[in-house]
Amino acid sequence: MIKNDYLxxxxxxxxxxxxxDIEYTFRMAYKGEVKPGQFFEVSLPKYGEAPISVSGITExxxxxxxxxVGKVTDEIFENYEGEILxxxxxxxxxxxxxxxxGKELVVMAGGTGLSPVRGxxxxxxCHPEERRGMTLICGFKTPHDILFLEDLARWKxxxxxxxxxxxxxxxxxxxxxxxxxxxxxxxxxxxxxxxAIVVGPPAMMRFSVQGLLGIDIPEENIWVSQERKMCCGLGxxxxxxxxxxxxxxxxxVFNYTKGKTLID
Numbered sequence: 001m002i003k004n005d006y007l008x009x010x011x012x013x014x015x016x017x018x019x020x021d022i023e024y025t026f027r028m029a030y031k032g033e034v035k036p037g038q039f040f041e042v043s044l045p046k047y048g049e050a051p052i053s054v055s056g057i058t059e060x061x062x063x064x065x066x067x068x069v070g071k072v073t074d075e076i077f078e079n080y081e082g083e084i085l086x087x088x089x090x091x092x093x094x095x096x097x098x099x100x101x102g103k104e105l106v107v108m109a110g111g112t113g114l115s116p117v118r119g120x121x122x123x124x125x126c127h128p129e130e131r132r133g134m135t136l137i138c139g140f141k142t143p144h145d146i147l148f149l150e151d152l153a154r155w156k157x158x159x160x161x162x163x164x165x166x167x168x169x170x171x172x173x174x175x176x177x178x179x180x181x182x183x184x185x186x187x188x189x190x191x192x193x194x195x196a197i198v199v200g201p202p203a204m205m206r207f208s209v210q211g212l213l214g215i216d217i218p219e220e221n222i223w224v225s226q227e228r229k230m231c232c233g234l235g236x237x238x239x240x241x242x243x244x245x246x247x248x249x250x251x252x253v254f255n256y257t258k259g260k261t262l263i264d
Contacts, residue, residue, distance in 0.1 A: 005234055008043055008086035014061055016081055019147045022068040023112070024077065025055060028085065030062045035094025036119025037225055037253040040064060041233050043086045047075045051230045053116035053252075054090065062090075065115040065147065091233040093253050095120045095197065095223065101130045103195045104188050106217070108179055108208045109138040110200025114147055116225050116252075117199045125155045134159035135186050139179040139204070141166045146174075160187070179204065183211035191216035198256075199225040209256060222256040 015027040034057055042064060043049030050072040056063030068077050079085060097120055105124065109117055124131050136159055140146045143165055155161050162182045164175040175182070179200075188194050194217050198208045205224055212222060230248040231239040240247035242262045254262070 006088070006232075008041070008049075008088045010084045011087045013079060013081050013083050013085060019065070020145055023065065023147060025063050025065045026076070026085065027056070027061050027063050028087065029060065030087070031060050034062055034090045035096065036123075037094035037116045038090040038092045039230065039233070039252065040087045040089035041091070042066070042072075042076065043088070044072065044075050045086075048072045049088070051233065054094070055115035055118045056122070057119050065112070067112055088233060091230075092248055093251055095253055097123050100124070100195050102132065103193060104132045104190070105134045106186055106194060106196040106212065107134075107136045108196070108198045108200070108212075109136070110179060110204040111140055111145070112147065113200030113204075113225070113227070114138050117197055118148060118151065120197065121155060122151065125158050128158045133187065133189065135162070136160070137162045137164070137179045137182050139164045139166070143174050180207050180211045183208070183215060186215065188215070192218060194221060196222045197224075198222065201227070219256045219260070224254055224256055224259040226252045226254065226259065226262060
């Protein structure tokens with residue numbers, strides 16, 4: 001029997017975790033190899049499918065953090081624990097935690113960009129002996145847009161966490177300002193041997209990388225994840241193609257030496 005790569009499989013919703021009014025994490029039943037930064041195509045019959053990054057991994061589940069922004073995701077939000085969604089994947093090139101072991105690590109995330117890199121942060125929060133110093137800088141629009149609050153509190157116990165928002169409110173205590181403002185606060189013993197990951201909106205990534213280069217982290221030690229519409233996940237439709245590169249196959253995670261060349 002010929003395997004059909006376009007045929008999705010059913011997955012039970014094990015848990016639904018609400019972060020904000022429009023962002024939930026769906027914990028899906030799944031057993032198999034998967035890396036942080038990879039993505040699944042999530043679908044519902046009659047409504048279509050959407051690419052969703054992996055935001056958490058266990059032996060028998062994956063977390064998919066979904067923002068309610070369109071027809072497919074609107075319908076996904078009507079599904080709850082015990083119900084079924086359809087998945088294809090995992091697809092793409094994810095983050096390889098082995099590349100960061102033994103190094104000082106800086107992670108910068110903007111908004112929902114924290115989702116695809118959450119698995120890396122969580123791994124080194126649970127295995128601090130496998131890396132040197134670690135700094136996480138993440139930014140959101142307002143305190144009410146912050147994702148993974150419980151994780152952030154736990155991560156603070158084993159690494160430097162800088163949480164910032166564009167505008168503060170009286171009922172929550174946060175730093176205020178762009179994530180790039182806090183790059184000078186990063187404490188590194190040897191920037192030349194440090195590694196960095198940057199995920200978020202294009203402008204945020206561009207200026208964050210410039211800031212990291214400015215504190216002497218080499219560009220070959222920086223990784224980025226490209227946020228781009230990926231449709232088929234198999235390099236067939238061409239929607240995500242930039243030059244000769246298919247983001248869904250060759251990415252979405254790239255070393256910056258390659259990522260900086262991916263310009264439309």
